[in-house]
Amino acid sequence: MKKLRFAIAGLTACSGCQLSLLNCEAELPHLLEAVEFHFFPMACSPAILEGEYDATLVEGCLSMPHEQQLLIALRQSSRYLIAVGSCAAWGGVAALKNGEDRQLLRQQVYGSSRIASETFAPQPLHAAVTVDAVISGCPPEKEELLKLIAGLLRGTVPIPISYPVCNECRMRENLCLLTERSMLCLGLLTLGGCDARCPSLGVPCEGCRGPAPETNLGEALEIYLQKGYETGIVCERLRHFCPEWKP
Amino acid sequence: MSGTGRIDILTRVEGHGSVELVREGERVVDAFFKLHESPRLFEALLVGRRFDEVPEIACRICSICSTVHKVAALQAVEQALSIRISRQTGLLRQLAVQGGQIESHALNIFCLALPDYLGVGGFPGLANAAPEELQLGLRIKALGNLIQETIGGRAIHPFNLLVGGLGTVPKPEQLQHLADQLAAIREDLETLIRFVSALPESLPALPTPHVCAVSGGSPLFGDRLITATGTIVSADSAASWLNEQIEPHTHAKVSRFDGEKVFMVGPLARLNLAMPEEDAEQLRGAPVSSSLLARTVELKQAAERAGSLISQLLSDGLHQESPVAISPSTGAGTALIEAPRGVLLHSYRFDKQGVCSNANIITPTSINQAAIETSLKALVTAMDGADYDQVKTSCERLVRCFDPCISCAVH
Numbered sequence: 001m002k003k004l005r006f007a008i009a010g011l012t013a014c015s016g017c018q019l020s021l022l023n024c025e026a027e028l029p030h031l032l033e034a035v036e037f038h039f040f041p042m043a044c045s046p047a048i049l050e051g052e053y054d055a056t057l058v059e060g061c062l063s064m065p066h067e068q069q070l071l072i073a074l075r076q077s078s079r080y081l082i083a084v085g086s087c088a089a090w091g092g093v094a095a096l097k098n099g100e101d102r103q104l105l106r107q108q109v110y111g112s113s114r115i116a117s118e119t120f121a122p123q124p125l126h127a128a129v130t131v132d133a134v135i136s137g138c139p140p141e142k143e144e145l146l147k148l149i150a151g152l153l154r155g156t157v158p159i160p161i162s163y164p165v166c167n168e169c170r171m172r173e174n175l176c177l178l179t180e181r182s183m184l185c186l187g188l189l190t191l192g193g194c195d196a197r198c199p200s201l202g203v204p205c206e207g208c209r210g211p212a213p214e215t216n217l218g219e220a221l222e223i224y225l226q227k228g229y230e231t232g233i234v235c236e237r238l239r240h241f242c243p244e245w246k247p
Numbered sequence: 248m249s250g251t252g253r254i255d256i257l258t259r260v261e262g263h264g265s266v267e268l269v270r271e272g273e274r275v276v277d278a279f280f281k282l283h284e285s286p287r288l289f290e291a292l293l294v295g296r297r298f299d300e301v302p303e304i305a306c307r308i309c310s311i312c313s314t315v316h317k318v319a320a321l322q323a324v325e326q327a328l329s330i331r332i333s334r335q336t337g338l339l340r341q342l343a344v345q346g347g348q349i350e351s352h353a354l355n356i357f358c359l360a361l362p363d364y365l366g367v368g369g370f371p372g373l374a375n376a377a378p379e380e381l382q383l384g385l386r387i388k389a390l391g392n393l394i395q396e397t398i399g400g401r402a403i404h405p406f407n408l409l410v411g412g413l414g415t416v417p418k419p420e421q422l423q424h425l426a427d428q429l430a431a432i433r434e435d436l437e438t439l440i441r442f443v444s445a446l447p448e449s450l451p452a453l454p455t456p457h458v459c460a461v462s463g464g465s466p467l468f469g470d471r472l473i474t475a476t477g478t479i480v481s482a483d484s485a486a487s488w489l490n491e492q493i494e495p496h497t498h499a500k501v502s503r504f505d506g507e508k509v510f511m512v513g514p515l516a517r518l519n520l521a522m523p524e525e526d527a528e529q530l531r532g533a534p535v536s537s538s539l540l541a542r543t544v545e546l547k548q549a550a551e552r553a554g555s556l557i558s559q560l561l562s563d564g565l566h567q568e569s570p571v572a573i574s575p576s577t578g579a580g581t582a583l584i585e586a587p588r589g590v591l592l593h594s595y596r597f598d599k600q601g602v603c604s605n606a607n608i609i610t611p612t613s614i615n616q617a618a619i620e621t622s623l624k625a626l627v628t629a630m631d632g633a634d635y636d637q638v639k640t641s642c643e644r645l646v647r648c649f650d651p652c653i654s655c656a657v658h
Contacts, residue, residue, distance in 0.1 A: 016404065108288070
């Protein structure tokens with residue numbers, strides 16, 4: 001089988017999605033039998049954008065003009081462009097205060113000093129380009145990345161999941177942190193795929209994977225209210241990772 | 248050809264940075280280190296957040312260092328709210344931080360730096376040039392991740408570490424499994440140190456800047472900064488001593504010390520301030536280019552320390568305990584800790600509802616910026632007359648010696 005040409009790029013982010021790929025320690029040597037990394041600045045030198053890519057995985061949100069240029073160049077040269085992680089998918093944690101005046105936020109950190117380049121409020125990739133698939137999560141699960149690459153090797157991308165974390169939590173027969181312990185667990189509304197990682201250790205879901213399309217929103221908000229959580233508080237928490245989330 | 252040349256995209260480092268080289272004719276006469284990562288403005292994002300949200304958001308600054316960011320943020324929050332954690336929680340956090348040290352150092356040694364010594368472009372090249380070493384490195388790296396995941400629930404952005412305790416305390420058999428794995432790599436680490444010691448060094452021996460590290464606690468933990476010249480700075484005064492300045496050519500704040508002093512933090516600094524006897528001969532006052540060996544020695548230390556933390560935890564007997572109950576209050580707290588790349592500071596202030604009113608985070612790569620730039624300038628002077636491409640390659644290698652983490656630096 002011909003090896004696939006990959007590009008792996010990081011925009012404004014923590015590099016956690018790229019690190020998740022490098023954390024596939026057991027699989028990496030096998031991966032090299034099927035994939036060639038032609039643009040992967042975090043792990044391979046030199047980083048030169050040239051030729052066509054079978055697939056490009058992009059981590060991070062857009063917050064600088066040159067990131068937009070890079071993303072468009074990658075889109076133009078890639079058969080598949082995949083948004084990896086919640087920053088690329090939704091804007092992520094960096095977009096937490098997109099509703100506020102960015103100049104004031106900058107002043108809080110840099111005072112009146114000007115810093116070198118122009119930046120703007122963090123945006124997800126789909127604000128600038130067409131995205132062929134999305135793997136969300138902060139960070140995404142390694143298995144999801146491997147499944148994605150396996151799909152790409154067969155010329156396709158995995159079918160997106162649409163159910164919430166709650167479904168997976170039920171499958172694991174966990175105690176419900178919301179109904180049994182009155183904790184603000186966002187698993188009812190958050191996209192699954194993590195196998196309910198946090199609630200399985202008794203830690204409420206923080207919504208890092210963004211909103212699930214298949215939820216009973218009205219009922220969910222009603223349960224939160226019964227447990228003492230106003231809709232405003234629930235939405236505010238959900239917006240940690242997906243600032244544009246609106247019920 | 249005069250003017251400036253650039254290493255536009257520094258590769259095999261975390262984040263976005265560049266090196267600008269000033270040319271006069273065929274000579275390179277000066278060098279500048281620039282971090283152009285986009286600022287996510289974390290200090291501003293954290294203001295207005297409840298005390299329990301702060302560590303959860305702050306650890307997103309960086310993935311490689313997420314465990315140590317989380318622990319630093321937790322410690323600063325707990326100090327501000329006068330929360331006392333159990334001995335067990337303290338030991339488990341130390342173990343998670345040692346796991347992070349193992350993962351980060353293994354990533355740098357095997358994926359980012361080693362390719363420089365073997366003339367390949369990255370880990371895919373190592374798969375041909377040094378397959379055994381790569382396999383070994385990936386095994387060690389995986390173990391660092393397993394330690395972090397066992398304690399923190401996830402290797403990156405560990406959610407199980409909470410204000411006042413843990414969501415779920417790991418089971419004794421999980422820790423025993425880690426102990427067995429650590430024992431299994433003990434000899435590999437010795438082999439690795441011999442392998443790295445024997446690698447030929449092509450960078451000129453550049454002088455080591457002054458060194459600074461955290462002290463006064465368990466390994467990697469503490470309550471003060473110390474320097475080789477005898478300065479001692481308490482946690483409360485550390486931010487003003489580190490004196491971060493905003494400079495136009497870089498998005499990360501730069502620590503400017505008294506006069507012309509430049510301080511380096513990280514593995515070589517830590518070892519020089521607390522040198523194990525068996526490594527003194529090779530590493531005392533060693534040049535910046537010895538950082539690969541320093542990281543390897545620290546990798547072994549971290550594995551030993553993780554092993555002994557597990558022994559302590561198992562002999563104490565692990566017990567499930569809930570995080571301590573917290574009542575929000577006004578307060579301020581500053582935590583110092585050693586991240587893999589050096590001194591890390593998290594400092595927060597909270598109002599009486601426990602809402603963050605001020606945040607300040609100082610990271611090792613921002614402290615190291617001045618040392619990196621000074622070393623780059625020394626390198627181009629030492630290589631005066633050398634071919635431009637050779638200077639460029641050497642500059643990139645030198646930057647990797649500091650293992651910069653640029654997402655951390657700019658945050």
